[in-house]
Amino acid sequence: MNLFGRDREPSRRPVEDVDLDSLLALVAESLGYSFEFARDGGSVRLTSVTGSGTGAGEPLVVRLTGLRREAARRAREDWPMLVSEHLAHAVATVGDRLDVCDLEQAKPLMRTRVESVDEVSDLTRVVGRHLNADLVELLTVGTRAVRPEEAGCWPVPPARALDLAVANVRRDERLLVERIELSGTPVTRLTAATPAAATHLRWLGSYLPVPADGALVVLPDPYTLLLHPVDGIGVVRAIERLRVHAAQTDGLSSQVYWWHRGALTLIKADIVLQSGHARLVVAPPPEFAEVLARLAV
Template structure:
């Protein structure tokens, strides 16, 4: 009788974990797999036809953390994507959920916020309202439930990726002109050029007031020093160039004090003529006023 009473005791596992396991079971079955959960709930083993690869161990630590941050109505999609992704990449040697394997391959790249389909399904940080720096392993964006398996917080994981970019890549620098205005073009071999803004001093003299910068594509930076009133014309030249390339961003930014600030510059066509209307942020406006004296 003691054995019977003990097995009738209610589960001590959080109800959220139990509900998530139910969803995992449903999705696993829909994919054609039988399943077995680890005792600690940290993984689930999917078993299918041995011809299709036999057993597949899927880590769940990061998934559980991500589910805890999301509304319950998001769970079915979250679970379905997690298991489907694990099955789709089962033949790959790299397990992104294992930081020791992923560490040498983590990188960052900057993308326009509007080009990211769902910011909740990627790992990154905003550079400003327009641009976000995302965490990648190789050519794939890291998913929150994958990074959630790592024994480091997201900010530290991004710093690891930034350090990899700095250590393994150097930009090519060349001087060019945009309608008579000199700028420096910095080119990367990988789509991580914007990550190198942190180390601009390695490539050119950066004045105390920083530089103007445009990001025509993930591989390229165009910069101009903020060192005289000629910077007003440089804003125009850079803005027009960025608009024509239709790449990563059509905007002009100010890189100063480790921050990337948008300088609003609207191209207005009126009566057959085109003009640029610049509305600089207050801090940059004060710099312009000082340079104009």
């Protein structure tokens, strides 16, 4: 093992860092690289032992600050996967000019993307926050989601990085606003050029009048929002129309949500077949049920 400063006094680094270094060394060797760790443990320099193939030529410097932070949060049995993914990604992207671990490089490219929770294979391997129990807003750089060990390199916490990405989304574009009908029920369609339409819910009032009781929302795909104001008992029919439309699109979510006071709440609505006929069974959350009761008077 070739370590910077190996002739110094015995290391007083935490045993966890030493153990992680040993795992990094094993993975580096399995990938065909020799290695040198920086004195502060913040990076490792990989050099191809064959002198050919991926990574040949100039040594590859891999940042480790974010990896160490992520490892500290995870059980030790997760470390082999974390290290293997980190070094394999570094090798695979050796020709890329973008270093996601460099905040100044990454910041202009930060965006958000909304995904169904069920479609994200491992929520611990991405940076994001829940819009609700069904949907998550992911932090992206370019076209891919940011990994925790990459965000761990930055001098800002992940929540602040997400705020920077949201600000970029707002600067990028203004959504297209259209008035359409779903089986006679008027709704507003907002369309984005990027898969971040739901991010614009934060600024919904700049697109259409939003009553005090909020608006119904469906997300048929990451580029589209369909909305109906909660401003009268006609909202009951709107829930049915929106739910049926969302189910037919088979996109981001088949559910109807209530956007109110900055929160996106599920309005559980199931399509039930009885005697060959489909009907909608709605189980609204208590606060929305109170709104419906008031509007029905």
